[in-house]
Amino acid sequence: MCADMPEYKETLNLPETDFPMRAGLPKREPAWLERWNKIGVYDRLRDKAEGRPPFTLHDGPPYANGHLHIGHALNKILKDMVVRSQQMMGRDARYIPGWDCHGLPIEWKIEEQYRKKGKNKDEVDLIDFRQECRKFAEGWIDVQREEFKRLGITGKWEKPYLTMDFRAERIIAEEFQKFLMTGTLYQGSKPVMWSPIEKTALADAEVEYHDKESFTIWVKFKVAGITEGAAESGEKFDLRLQDAHVVIWTTTPWTIPSNKAVVFGEDIAYGLYEVTGTPDECWVNVGDKFLLADNLAADVMGRARLNDDQWKRVRGIDADELRTLKIRHPLAYADGAEGYWDVERDFRAAEFVTDTEGTGFVHCAPSHGMDEFELYRDLGMLEQVITYNVMDDGGFRANLPFFGGKYILNRKGGEGDANKTVIDKLVEVGGLLARGKIKHSYPHSWRSKAPVIYRNTPQWFAAVDRAVGDGKDTYGTTIRERALNSIDQLVTWTPKTGRNRLYSMIEARPDWVLSRQRAWGVPLTCFTKKGALPTDEGFLLRNAEVNARVLEAFEAEGADAWYKDGAKERFLDGIVDPAEWDKVDDILDVWFDSGSTHAFVLNDREDGSEDGLADLYLEGTDQHRGWFHSSMLQSCGTRGHAPYRGVLTHGFTLDAKGMKMSKSVGNTISPEDVTKQYGADILRLWVAQSDYTADLRIGPEILKGTADSYRRLRNTMRFMLGSLSGFSEADRVEPADMPRLERWVLSRLAELDEVVREGYAKYDFQGVFSAVFTFATVDLSAFYFDVRKDALYCDGDSERRRAARTVLDILFHRLTTWLAPVLVFTMEEVWLERFPGDDSSVHLIDFVETPANWRNEELETGMAKIRRVRRAVTASLEMQRQDKVIGSSLEAAPVVHVEDAETRDLLATFDVDDLCITSGLTISGDPAPAEAFRVPEIDGIGVVFEKAEGEKCQRCWKILPDVGRHAHPGTCQRCNDALG
Structure with a gap:
């Protein structure tokens, strides 16, 4: 450029914006949270949405115990994106956060505090103990609430629902009373999963499976002749069975003292096998005879250390012959046994016996196994086979011969002394054929992480196959029928595989165990007749007046009212004689609490659901056996159908290598760490970019990639802001008057509008973000903006420039709102940069309607061809x-x-x-x-x-033949005209 050539830079229409390239999200996001709180965005949305079709996402309550983990963040961000997108699509989208406050984890924490102080929980006043549990939950609710808000989650934070609120405890008790009054509640005694460490029954959802090494033993039950009935019919005892033994196999030696029977398979081929030789060390002798399934005989003899040439099959034996045999417990007539095991064991066929592992015979302790329990329940023989040998702490009752005071587990959840003592005793009496160890998947309490056992205890149940006497029969007459029909007729599943999972679980589930033997929770508000049996008529007090008194007290004082001195008399006096009734002090399963939340959120609050149904329940896949499941059962028992119209499930969070996160491994990533380093919007963007229907990986490199996508998108928004500086309605150009390139952008927008709305409606956030991101970075930044920079910067007040700016304005309103449910902080920043104001917020805006007639498929097809030429x-x-x-x-x-x-x-x-x-x-x-x-x-x-x-234009830098021929030195015709 010549020294005297004018400087034209100041004449260009360069972008003007204070919107920074660097986001600085960790420092800036808290200010937006304060702003939203100050202007009351959530409540203003409720006012704005009055009269709109409602949309209610019912929040599955997290547990008020500890800081949030990345799974919490995933869950709440997904919920927030649902609520925000539904609101911006024209619904009245309500979100009431809540917390699960009762239950064992909190109780366990308070007990730990007691133990550290040398205090015994049982010596503390029960109500004082419950108050400490309440304070513990309150503290964590406050912590978690701020952690959730930091993620940009919108909702009624100042008035959440809590299962421990007095009103909630009253309604939970009322929901329980409906089971009482409609006849679905009963007291029974059967094996339930029991935690000896926590001394309580556990629900399926409170159990997780881990590998465990267990003892495994092959035990001999002596053949003791034939039954009297067989002898009377002329059957003769085959002397070859003299001194023979039926062999069973078990991985729970501690159940042998509770054995009441052995069962076999009707169609299994059995044989009588004899030992013909022995190695130097084993527990068999030449001439010993054993009854075994033919398919398993070789394996069993190998376990007994016998070679193939040291045993033989004497003959076959069928089920009819097995039925004639009598067998004895290996401890029968043992010295010091006090005759406890002398009665002959029941010996019969059962459908659950197989010859795929073990011996082909199954030892039955119906107090500790559901198959056995159900077999003898159906036979009407439970009274003969149920035992009460194992106490609530997993120890044998003190007066059980040989084994009294022995424990299945030690106090830390490790192996106790019961199994070894049983095995040693069997060796001593000659009752053991072989022993070993096996590593297998075994149920553990998800709280204490200790193994659980099946233990027969009196518990309260909701019958899932008993007709519910409430007249709400649209979906069926029993809880199971109603649930299964609701799954198919009422509920939409995202993804659809969720339907099959819950259906199969409910189809096969047993009755619901409602009771827990703990202190912190809502009690089972019922009374039982003194001296009556659970099967007796009138065993349970069903009295509406008593129920009303209980509910009135709970409303005013909370569930503590049940445990105050004189509570029984307070509730019964003047209605029935208190002396004739016992008060039940068990607490409800916490899954009943959370399963009842629909009753005090959807049905009881002004901001609940008009018809009592949630449009969506959204949780992780584990909640098919948890909250989705318990809510379904509870609502089907009290309302006749599911409490939700839609269920969405997401996967679990894993580290970058696909491994489960664990503090001990050191591969956890906390939401707090991510927000401190990157900001919450990056975490939200990670959720939006992920396929939540599968397990999601997260790690430093994944977050770096997410941050890079964010930067690209931020630059797109910054370009639009800068180029729209000073834009007014006077600049607007009608679409029909725009150049073909601008009309192509509008066509793409119309197409994308359908994709965005349909995607948000289907909760396909990955699909929505992918479509918008690709459009913003490929169609806009890499193409349209690249092409139109010249016109935007260098044109004067041309029709082309005004059309481009009109398109940028149209793009701005759509991109900011479309992305607002995901990037809640950044899109607010973008919006306020252009539309500042004390009450301004992108989150108060709906998605802009995009005219369908903007769509021009012919133009889009043509542009695809043109872009090939450009490439x-x-x-x-x-x-x-x-x-x-x-x-x-x-x-x-x-x-x-x-x-x-x-x-x-x-x-x-x-x-x-x-x-x-x-x-x-x-x-x-x-x-x-x-x-x-x-x-x-x-x-x-x-x-x-x-x-x-030609020459280079000193203003637009194009090289053109006409440069230098115009009034303004060194310019082309276009730039000369722009300069006037």
Whole structure:
């Protein structure tokens, strides 16, 4: 440039914005939270949405115990994206956060505090203990509430629902009373999963499976002759069975003292096997005979250390013959046994016996196994086979011969002394054939992480197959029928596989165990008749007046009222004689608490659901056996159907290698760490970019990639803000008057509007973000913005520039609102940069309606062809740049040979040099010469490089022949006109 040449930079329409390149989210996000709280965004949305169709996402309550983990963040962010997107699509989208406050984990924490102080829980006043549990939960609710809010979650935070609120405890008790009054509640005694460490029954959802090494033993039950009935019918005892033994196999030696029977398979082939030789050390002798399933005999003899030539099959024996045999417990007639095991064991066929492992015979302790329990329940023989040998702490009752005071587990959940003592005693009496150890998947308490056992205890149950006497029979007459029909007729599942999982669980589930033997929870508010049996008529007090008294007390004082001195008399006096009734002090399963939340959130609050149904329950896949399940059962028992219309499930969070996160392994990532380093929007963007229907991986490199996507999107928004500076309605151009390039952008917007709305409606956040991100970075930043920069910067008040700015305004309103449910902080920043104001917020705006007639598929098809030409040109120019022939694409004026006539005609309707960012460009229909540049995957296009002729415009930098011929020195015609 000559020394006296004017400086034209100040005359350009360069972008103007204070929107920073660097987000600084960790420091800036808290200010937006304060702002939203100050202007009351959530409540203003409720006022704005009055009269709209409601949408209620019912929050599954997290447990008020400890800081949030990344799974909590995933769950709450997904919920927030649902609520925000539904609101912006024209619904009245309500979100009431809640907490699960009762139950064993909190009780366990308070007990731990007591133990550290040398205090005994049982010596503390029960109500004082419950108050300490309440304070513990309150403290963590406050902590978790702030941690959730920091993630940008919107909702009724100042008035959440808590299962320990007095009103909630009253309604939970009322829901329980409905089971009492409709006849689905009963007291029974059967094996339940029991935690000896926590001294309570556990629900399926409170159990997780881990590998455990267990003792495994092969035990001998002596054949003691044939039954009297068989003898009377003329059957003769085969003397070859004299001194023979039926062999069983078990991985729970501690259940042998509770054995009451052995069962066999009706269709299994059995044989009598004899020992013909022995090694030096074993527990068998030559001549010993054993009854075994033929398919398992070789394995059993191998376990007994016998070689193949040291045993033989004497003969076969079928089920009819087995039925005639009598067998004895291995401890029968043992010295010191006090005759406890002398009664002959029951011996019969059972359907659950197989010959795939073990011996083909199954030892039955119906107090400790459901198959056995159900067998003898159906036979009407439970009274003969139920034992009470194992106490609530997992120890044998003190007066049990040989084993009294022995424990299945030690106090830390490790192996106790019961198994070894039982095995040693069996060895002593000659009752053991073989022993070993096995590693297998075994149930553990998810709280204490200690193994659990099956233990027969009196518990309270909700019958899932008993007709519910409430007349709400649209979906069926029993809880199970109602649940299964609701799953198929009422509920929409996302993903659809969730339907099958819950259906199969409910189809096969047993009755619901409602009771727990703990202190912190809502009690089972019922009374039992003194001296009556659970099967007796009138065993349970069903009295509406008593129930009302209880509910009134709970409303005023909470569930503590049940445990105060004189509570029984307070509730019964003047209605029935208190002396004739016992008060039940068990607490409800906490899954009943959370399963009842629909009753005091959806049905009881002004901001609940108009019809008592949630539009969506959204939790992790583990809640098919947890909250989805218990809510379904509870609501089907009291309302006749599911409490929800839709269920969405997400996977678990894993580390970057796909491993489960564990503090001990050191691969955890906390939400707090992510927000401190990157900001909450990056965590939200990670959720939106992930396929939540599967397990989600997260790690430092994954977050770096997410942050990179964020930066690209932020730059797109920054360009729009800068280019829209000073835009007013006077600048607006109607779509019909726009150039074809702008109309193509509007067509893409119309197409994308459908994708966004449909995606948000289906909760497909990954699909929505992927579509918007691709559009913003590929169609806009890499193409449209790249092409239109020249017009935006250099044109005067041209129709082309005004059309481009109109399109940018249209884009701005759609992109900011479409992305607001995901990037809640950033889109607020973008919005306020353009529309500042004390009450301004993007979150008070709905998605802008996009006219369907903007869509022009013919134009989109044509633009796809044009972009293929552009790709070929830019690739050819990049080669020239790498060879240092040119420094800028504006130095080029290539000749582009295009074979397709239709494409050439399309190119004639565009400023092709602007499309390719060159100073000139010639389209030719002639065959491309051999030296032409070609892109292998783009057929029919060849590019011949030519340098642009003329001088460089000192304002727009294009090289044109007319530069220097106008009033303004060193400018082209366009720039000269712009300067006026």
